[in-house]
Amino acid sequence: EKESSVSFYSPPDFALPPPKTVEYRIKFINGAPDSRGWNIERRNAQTFVSIGREPPVDLDFQHESISRKHCILQYGNGSSGPGFYLYDLGSSHGTFIDDEKIESKVYIFLEEGSKVRIGHAKKYEFSLTSTITEIDQNAEDQKVNYSPPQWRLPVPEELNYQLEIISNGSIERYITLKNVLKDQSYATIGKPNNAATVTIIDKHPSVSRLHAVLQFGLLGKKY
Incomplete structure (x- = not known):
């Protein structure tokens, strides 16, 4: 039986066994x-x-x-x-x-x-x-799970971001970002049949179950 950790290292919370497939x-x-x-x-x-x-x-x-x-x-x-x-x-x-x-x-x-x-x-x-x-x-x-990165930050209350939803070149509606945030730092975009994970719904057939994430934070160098 394989070990869960060793004396010099303990896996992070996001650790999973590699798929056997x-x-x-x-x-x-x-x-x-x-x-x-x-x-x-x-x-x-x-x-x-x-x-x-x-x-x-x-x-x-x-x-x-x-x-x-x-x-x-x-x-x-x-x-x-x-x-x-x-x-x-x-x-x-x-x-x-x-x-x-x-x-x-x-x-x-x-x-x-x-x-x-x-x-x-x-x-x-x-x-x-x-x-x-x-x-x-x-x-x-x-593929429909998302773990926020270490550089994430909560969106400051004084910043009132809005998303413009554009259809055929015209603004169709606005979404107040703070109303759809998870963990006060990110919003997820995807299909309507994935409501438990997705906060912004897009019904277009080309959109995946979890298609994209808007993540607020301070990102420094790549590595």
Whole structure:
């Protein structure tokens, strides 16, 4: 049975086990061309993969620039939706996505195909790949959930935002934003049959169940 946490790391509230209907693999960029990579199912924990230079970690990378407990590859439904998030544990030489150093102790969404480098160890550069093995209806349910990011802020009372609803080039009506906010910081837009999650309804057939989010906050640098 897989562990829920380890002595050096506890998963966040948004953590989830990766769906069993998708096969995730860590594929080493400098590995053998015919290698399928490392199957995420080999991890010891329920929701994450641990990476470092000293056991107990899932991936034991031996390089002087890699910390003993370096970073975490965490699955969950975070601020960027369902997927894997890279989390640097406060390493000495950093963790990189596409050669850009990520901020320590912050969950960064990892897009499939992006190059990850641990410290300065080019030998262990990898990307994440996925293969759908079967359709999972529960995965569809995850798509209608939204977790506000860490940089969210409540909308100040003195700011009275309004949305203009435009139809055929003319303003059809106004929506007072504070009347449709969740958590005083965001509004969701989507189909009318998803009223429990959506605060602004759009009946157009091209609109998804949870199509977009208006999030108020202070967003700094990308990483």
